[in-house]
Amino acid sequence: MLVYNQEELVRFVEEAKQYARYGKVADYIPALGKADPNELSIAIYTPDGRVVDAGDVTVKVTLQSISKIIALALVLIDRGEDEVFHKVGMEPTDYPFHSIAKLEEKPAKPLNPMINAGALVVTSMIQGGSVSERLERLLAFVRRLAGNERISYSDEVARSEFETAFLNRSLCYFLKQHRIIDEDVEELMELYTKQCAIEMTCIDLARIGLVLALDGRDPHSSEPLMPLDVARICKTFMVTCGMYNSSGEFAIKVGIPAKSGVSGGILAAVPGRCGIGVFGPALDDKGNSLTGVKLLERLSKTYSLSIF
């Protein structure tokens, strides 16, 4: 069992915050531009139910790309590996997360579910009769993973992205032309932007990380919340593609399965040991939390958390 020292964690946060000036808050989704780049918080959830945190962990963070891992788990449970990987690949890419370039090569199938093109395909596979029914199914799954019934989405952030997501719409039309998706693009964009705007605290993020760290089991009841294989696939994608096109560098420097989002959130799962939630909106040029990555690097080195 890991026992983290709260004072040490506060010190690590203060150290990592010094890097905030080298980062930039995402503003291509206008509502995210309001975030304070100097914000940095972390929660670590261990299997004994303890939470150690530092920074303001009451602040809510929208999932953005972190939602890609949760939507993938849901769709794998619903449809199985064969159907999902018929439409989206398993390979990392050194292209940015919103790139359209690779879709022009044959086959047009997106390289993996962690880039936007792949995530849009995954979201299109969420089952249900209407956008609101599909969103409710995803939210119900998120709430179970986080053990928090109050989780919902930010209407402001969802709307802000929906009104400005021309690049994501382009990806959808490309995918539709190549028959990888067939649903109405505006409906898919509504579901995707609401999915990305699901908001929670670092403690909720850490608890979801812990479920993955425990091979899909609820940390309290040990009830399986997803099959072991689904948790394994999610963690594998977190290692190979979770930090976009700096996943290789992150694997070397931190070595923990993790998924980031442009809100500045990171969800990390240290197998068998703990779940970690981080929020630091100052981003590097790949779209990862710059301060968050620095903090995880420090933590990984101090507590030997690398899985490699």
Ligand SMILES: NC(=O)CC[C@H](N)C(=O)O
């Ligand atoms: N990297 C991200 O977090 C991207 C998510 C964001 N909602 C988008 O599609 O652009």
